Amino acid sequence: MVDLSLGVWAGVFALSVLASFCVLWLAGVFLQRHANRSTPDDLPNLQSVFLFRGEKLADHDVLHAVLAQSIGQCINDWPDLRRWLQFRFRDLPDTLSSLSAGQSITFPDITKGSDASVTLTAQSASVSVVLYDPAQMEPAQRHQALRRNLELEDQNHALIHCPYPIWKTNKGGDVLWQNAASAMILSDEGVQPININENTGKPGEIHSARISVLLPETDDVRWFEVQTQRSGQDYLHYALDITKVIKAEAVRREFVQTLTKTFANLTTGLAVFDRKQQLALFNPALIDLTALPADFLSARPGLMSFFDKLRDQQVMPEPKNYASWRAQITDVIETASGGLYQETWNLPTGVTYRVTGRPHPDRAVAFLFEDISAEMSLTRRFRAQLDLRQSVLDKLDEAVAVIAPNNVLMMCNDACNDLLGIDPDTTFAEMSLHDLISVCSDKYPDADFWHDVQTRISSKTLSKSIRKSFGKNDGSQIDCLVSTVAGGTAMICFTARPALTRRLELPLAT
Template sequence: MFDSGLISYVFAVFVSAAIVLSVLTLGHRLRKTGETAEHTHGRTSHEAAIFLFRAGVLEDANPLGLERIGPLRSAEYVWGDLYQALVSDFPEFPTVQGADKERSCITLRAKDPARSDLAIIDQRGNTARVTIHADPGQIPARNNRAWKAVANAPYPIWQVDKAGQVIWRNAAYDLLAKRLGHEGDQGHPIFDIDLDLPDREPFRTGITDKSHNQTFWYDIIRVSTGDETMCYASDANAIVSAEVAQRNFVQTLTKTFAQLSIGLAIFDRNRQLALFNPALIDLTVLPADFLSGRPSLVAFFDRMRENRVMPEPKNYASWREQIAELVVAAADGRYAETWTLPSGLTYRVTGRPHPDGAIAFLFEDISAEISLTRRFRADLELNQSVIDALPDAVAVFSATGRLSLYNTSYCTLWRTDPDTSFAEYTLRDALPVWRNETNETDVWARLQAFVMAPTDRTPWHETVEMRTGERIHLSVHPVDRGATLIRFCIAVEAANAPLASVPEPI
């Protein structure tokens, strides 16, 4: 009898050998079937991209298959990705991996009769082997620099079919889709693109991240090749933000300028009107439609000349030269003139340089100011003529001692003219003159204290004697704002005669 342990050992070896033999036989049959299908169509496996899927997820791929996958990692590549990549060439490619218990093998031909591409799907259970045979001229060179540059570009790049479904995208596109929560629907594009738009013309579109209530802006260019379209997106968030900030700034300026009474006209670097406010229409009498048409600087001033709202040039032939000089002066910030118009109005016109070569002109109606100034000057001249007509010498000193007013009789009596002084003429300048022309007296010290004192402002009178022997009656009166009126009257009567009444201060 045989030893029972030996029998058990032999039996175990026999079973193990049988299992190994069965596995090898099954693998051989699978490879044989694939190779038979490949050789049937005149192809070899080294010309094909091969993918091995299990339960809809890619487990392995040969080098050509890995090139087709691109920047996606194998663990992220699913059957739907392969479907999106192949459906344009193989419309009958299954949308999902089958799960038949029985083994099946199907062969699909490319829809383009000019191409001999084949897709072979060898499936058993939840495992599928997909072999893609492509014409040598049609195999994408994904290992070259151009493909790597596209696949690894920092901006989204993707390809869509004629139905608008995404059939390829780069890593930046996938990252953006994941950020927006669209990674589950890889066939539907995350950008809303009108496929009827012309090729190679950039357009801007925004996509919204609803979770963060934020919109991302991109400039997109489409390039179509047959039924497929490559799309390139570049980040435009900084540009959009700058445009929004500029638009808000212009709106703020426009609202501010609309409240100004000064007319504003800004010409851009091309010397076309870029901005104006309502006051400009009122001051220049130029129609709004003319200003809205962005006239040139020369046309703007020509129309103003025609409307007689600027001085008429003496020599029309040199008019353009004057405008050119005006522009140069404004660009340097040197232009500032007062225009007296035929209508009697007076404008102050100022030219100032602005950034980027622009020029701004300010038009201010100063007619009321000029009229007030002229009337004030006329009143001063009238008052001065009245004071000059008085026979007595008169001088008015302010609370600080500055000589504010005097007449010609004062200059004649004291033989001095304060207007010839380079500096401001004050009481300190007048006292030496008075002391030099009169005998010694304490009147001048008393007068100095009175003029500079803020209190004890009671009028008083005194008499001083000139070195020539003449007697001068001195009358001192306080007036408004702390000023002091001093009247010098030459005595024509005896020293003890009463002084004539002093008129009220002017």
């Protein structure tokens, strides 16, 4: 009975062991088959493959939808992919055509502690670029994340070390972020010196304001132009140092004020027109000379309106034809822009103006109005006196030649022209003392005398008069008198003396 029980138990134990073995074997087979049926999506993808035909991207196996779309838009050929990869993988070839068929090159990641790599394998008609990264995510996705982090770091570094102040505030003016250069603008409490958040408008609109900051260490005042725009519920501020601009504007204002004071004391009328041909500057003398209303000039009229007003005020010669006059004014403007315009206006009132147009930088034009009536009157009187003196000299029987202090023939009368056979008025060239002495020497030869005359006149050593008589074949004589006149002027006079008549005495008849 005992033996039978032992046998039964032994058989049951054997069947149990056999059944357990079968179950374990079947479980192993099932798990193996299940493992064989697993898809790549169930395991982390350790590589991203890019296929190129020539230099163009033909295909890739990036599974991330957003990244795949970005790659499709931004990466079209090998240079694009090379730029995308080169911040981690250096020395990538410039072109894929440099690889020969069957050649494979691997480039390791330069990042410390990274086992990633890029392998280029050339085939007969294509080149595969494999991005391998043992990290637990898709290599292309991780590479894009690292690239984005690097870009953010570069941008943050650029903002922090930007030489121009940049900071961010909330609606209350509290500083949320600032770069190093903004320390000179923001106070110790971290609040900007004035409120520039008001009236900044809608998001995207830029509000500009100028602020001044006193630097305690140097007591210098720095000026900044701050541009503010909304960023969500906060404000971004960008400051530009315009201290030199402010100082230049102050110098310019002072210079203009100095010029204005100087021009105010001038008797010459001044009208300056800017590049838009609008009156930019005038002085009180212009009002006095032209009788133009001050309110008209202050309204900054244009050039044509200015000359139209002069015509209405009869301050310029009346044109015979209005259309041709307008064309003439246009020529005046163009000529003045070239720096060539100068004209004398003789008005019906007897007043004479000299109008000068001068060009200025940036296509500006300045017109100067001078009242030269007194000068013209004096010139006319002087010319009349000269004509009178010349008429008096021409009435004299003596031949007179006047030599100026610069040893040039100043004037001579008709008798001198007839005697010496000269006519200085018909030539543009001036007749020098040497030329005059040469003519006299040819007419009345005496080398020593004429040499002495020329030497004394040119050296201004003619202290007393010199006389000399020249005989003629008919028995008559020419008396020559060389003397000085006031102001270093010399005069040569020739007087003709007829021949003496002798009475014949006949003997008396016896």
